[in-house]
Amino acid sequence: MKNRLIKISPKDNLLVALEDIAPGEKVFFEGKELDVINGVQVKHKVAEHDFNQGDIVVMYGLPVGKTLKSIQKGDVITTENIIHHTGGFSQSTGEYQWTAPDVKAFEGRTFNGYKRKDGKVGTTNNWLVIPLVFCQNRNIRILQEMLEDQLGYKRSQSKKIDIQNITNAIKGGASVEDVLQLDVVSVNNESNRSPYFPNVDGLRFLTHDGGCGGTREDAIVLSKLLAGYIANANVAGATILGLGCQNAEVKYINGFLEEFGVLGKKPVYVLEQQQSVSERDFIAQAVKMTFAGLMEANKLERTPQPLSELVIGLECGGSDGFSGISSNPLLGYISDMIVALGGSAILSEFPELNGVEQNIVDRCVNTEYADKFSSLIRTYAQRAKEAGSGFEANPSPGNIKDGLITDAMKSAGAALKGGTSPILDVLDYTEVLTKKGLSLLCTPGNDVESTTGLASTGANIILFSTGLGTPTGNPTVPVVKVSSNTTLSNRMSDIIDFNAGEIVTGEKSIRDRAFDLMEYIIQIASGKELVKAEKLRQYDFIPWKRGVSL
Known part of the structure; x- marks a missing residue:
C-alpha cells in the first residue's frame, strides 16, 4: 500500500x-x-x-x-x-560519537582542479574586477560592457527572448492578443569560454553599495570580505578600482590578503581614480591591467586533484515541507562523505539553527568552539529582538504556504544539511576556513548574503537545497541547486541542477542519490559541466552589514 x-x-x-x-x-x-x-x-x-x-x-x-x-x-x-517553540540549549551533554559513511567507492578518485601557489585548489579559474567603493560601480559596468562581449564571456548557453519577433509582429499589424500568443523564446547554444583565454573560466564584475559612509566597521568588514574573494581558490587575481578617499582602504585589503596567506601569490592590480588624469585614462589603465591579469591566469591548467581538496558550502533557500525529508538530508550525507574523504564542509545560516543549538554544541570538538557558537547565536538572537523581530519571524510566506509553520520546524529540517560529523571549527562572518572537516559559518538566512559569505570564507562548490525554487548563483563559486521534489525539478528545469524528489517517493535512498550527486559534483569541479546559474549568468553578490537579516 x-x-x-x-x-x-x-x-x-x-x-x-x-x-x-x-x-x-x-x-x-x-x-x-x-x-x-x-x-x-x-x-x-x-x-x-x-x-x-x-x-x-x-x-x-x-x-x-x-x-x-x-x-x-x-x-x-x-x-x-x-x-514557534524550542527546547533551549546549554553546555555540551557529553563526548560526541560519529560513524562516518562508507566512502570506499570514492577513495582515490580525483577531479581536475586548479592548484594555486598557496596550496589551495580551485574548481574554476576566475578573474575579478571589483570596486572598493560604490562610486566606482559605474566604471565597473563600463569595463564589463567593454570587455565581456569582445572577449567572449558574455555569451552563455541559455534561453533568450527574441524581441525582434515581437517588433516585427507589431509592424505587421499584430493585436495585443496576437503579441501575447507569440513564441519569443529561442535557445543560444554558444559557449561562454573566451577564445583568447581558454584557461580562464570567468571574468567577473562585482558591484556593491558600501566602502564609504556608514561605519568604519562596515568598511573594514567589506574589505575583509573582498579580500576573502580574492583569496578564494577559484580566483586567479583581481583588478581593484577605488576613488582614493574611501573608508575601505587598500591597506585593509593587503593586510587581509597577508593574513589569508595569498599576498604576493596572486596578481592584484589596484587603481585609484583620484590619481588619474582623466576618466578615459583611468578606464584604459584598468583595461590593460585586466588583460595582464588574464594573461597570467591563463597560464594555469587543470590537473588531477584528490577529493579532499573540495570545500563544500551548504545552503538552503525557498524551502518547503519536503526539504527536511529529501534535499537537506541528501546534502548532509554529502557533507559527511566529504569529511570522511578528508575534505571540508561549511554549514551557514545561523537563524536556521534555532532549536537545534544543543545538537550543534554537543558536536563541537571542544568547549572553545561550543562557547563561540553559543555566543554568536545568542548575540544574533538578541539583536533581532532589539530590532523588534526575532528568529521566530524567519519563515517566509512561501515557507509557511508549503508547510514550514514555525522557525523551529524550518530549522530542524535545514540543519540536516550539515550532516552528523563533528564540528571542527566555528567561524564568524568573513573569517576564512583553515581546517579540514565540518565548520560552522555565522551568516544570515538571506540566501545571497549567506552564499556571498560562503564564497569569501573559502567554499569552492556550494550545494543549495530548495523546495520552491530560486535562481541564486555566485560570481566565483558554482552553486548546485538541489530540488526537494520532482515537481519543482520538472517545472523549473532551467534553474535546478539535481533532483532529490526520488527520495520522497521512495524510488531511491538518500545514500544512492548521494552517490549520484557526488559524481555530478566531480563533473562540476572538473569543469566538464556548468551549473544552471552559470548558464543563466546569475552572479549574485550582497555583502552582509551585520545588521538584523533573517
Missing part, C-alpha cells in the same frame, strides 16, 4: 502528508486508520494524536512548536493552532 503520510523520527507527534488528502478522507498509517478531519495539502502536517492547549509538538525528534489551542487527532497543523 502506498504511503500517504510519513513520520520522520520515532519521537515525532506530527505526520507529513506526501500528497493531498481530501477532508474526511480516511488513510492508513502504520497499519491504523487515521481520519484526516479537514484534509491536508501535500507537505503540510497533521496531528498524530489529540493535543491540549500548551502541548509541545515535535518533528525531527525536536520541539518545533507549542499548541495555541486543543487539536484533534488527524487535524491539520497551521499558524492558527501552533506557535
Whole structure:
C-alpha cells in the first residue's frame, strides 16, 4: 500500500502528508486508520494524536512548536493552532560519537582542479574586477560592457527572448492578443569560454553599495570580505578600482590578503581614480591591467586533484515541507562523505539553527568552539529582538504556504544539511576556513548574503537545497541547486541542477542519490559541466552589514 503520510523520527507527534488528502478522507498509517478531519495539502502536517492547549509538538525528534489551542487527532497543523517553540540549549551533554559513511567507492578518485601557489585548489579559474567603493560601480559596468562581449564571456548557453519577433509582429499589424500568443523564446547554444583565454573560466564584475559612509566597521568588514574573494581558490587575481578617499582602504585589503596567506601569490592590480588624469585614462589603465591579469591566469591548467581538496558550502533557500525529508538530508550525507574523504564542509545560516543549538554544541570538538557558537547565536538572537523581530519571524510566506509553520520546524529540517560529523571549527562572518572537516559559518538566512559569505570564507562548490525554487548563483563559486521534489525539478528545469524528489517517493535512498550527486559534483569541479546559474549568468553578490537579516 502506498504511503500517504510519513513520520520522520520515532519521537515525532506530527505526520507529513506526501500528497493531498481530501477532508474526511480516511488513510492508513502504520497499519491504523487515521481520519484526516479537514484534509491536508501535500507537505503540510497533521496531528498524530489529540493535543491540549500548551502541548509541545515535535518533528525531527525536536520541539518545533507549542499548541495555541486543543487539536484533534488527524487535524491539520497551521499558524492558527501552533506557535514557534524550542527546547533551549546549554553546555555540551557529553563526548560526541560519529560513524562516518562508507566512502570506499570514492577513495582515490580525483577531479581536475586548479592548484594555486598557496596550496589551495580551485574548481574554476576566475578573474575579478571589483570596486572598493560604490562610486566606482559605474566604471565597473563600463569595463564589463567593454570587455565581456569582445572577449567572449558574455555569451552563455541559455534561453533568450527574441524581441525582434515581437517588433516585427507589431509592424505587421499584430493585436495585443496576437503579441501575447507569440513564441519569443529561442535557445543560444554558444559557449561562454573566451577564445583568447581558454584557461580562464570567468571574468567577473562585482558591484556593491558600501566602502564609504556608514561605519568604519562596515568598511573594514567589506574589505575583509573582498579580500576573502580574492583569496578564494577559484580566483586567479583581481583588478581593484577605488576613488582614493574611501573608508575601505587598500591597506585593509593587503593586510587581509597577508593574513589569508595569498599576498604576493596572486596578481592584484589596484587603481585609484583620484590619481588619474582623466576618466578615459583611468578606464584604459584598468583595461590593460585586466588583460595582464588574464594573461597570467591563463597560464594555469587543470590537473588531477584528490577529493579532499573540495570545500563544500551548504545552503538552503525557498524551502518547503519536503526539504527536511529529501534535499537537506541528501546534502548532509554529502557533507559527511566529504569529511570522511578528508575534505571540508561549511554549514551557514545561523537563524536556521534555532532549536537545534544543543545538537550543534554537543558536536563541537571542544568547549572553545561550543562557547563561540553559543555566543554568536545568542548575540544574533538578541539583536533581532532589539530590532523588534526575532528568529521566530524567519519563515517566509512561501515557507509557511508549503508547510514550514514555525522557525523551529524550518530549522530542524535545514540543519540536516550539515550532516552528523563533528564540528571542527566555528567561524564568524568573513573569517576564512583553515581546517579540514565540518565548520560552522555565522551568516544570515538571506540566501545571497549567506552564499556571498560562503564564497569569501573559502567554499569552492556550494550545494543549495530548495523546495520552491530560486535562481541564486555566485560570481566565483558554482552553486548546485538541489530540488526537494520532482515537481519543482520538472517545472523549473532551467534553474535546478539535481533532483532529490526520488527520495520522497521512495524510488531511491538518500545514500544512492548521494552517490549520484557526488559524481555530478566531480563533473562540476572538473569543469566538464556548468551549473544552471552559470548558464543563466546569475552572479549574485550582497555583502552582509551585520545588521538584523533573517
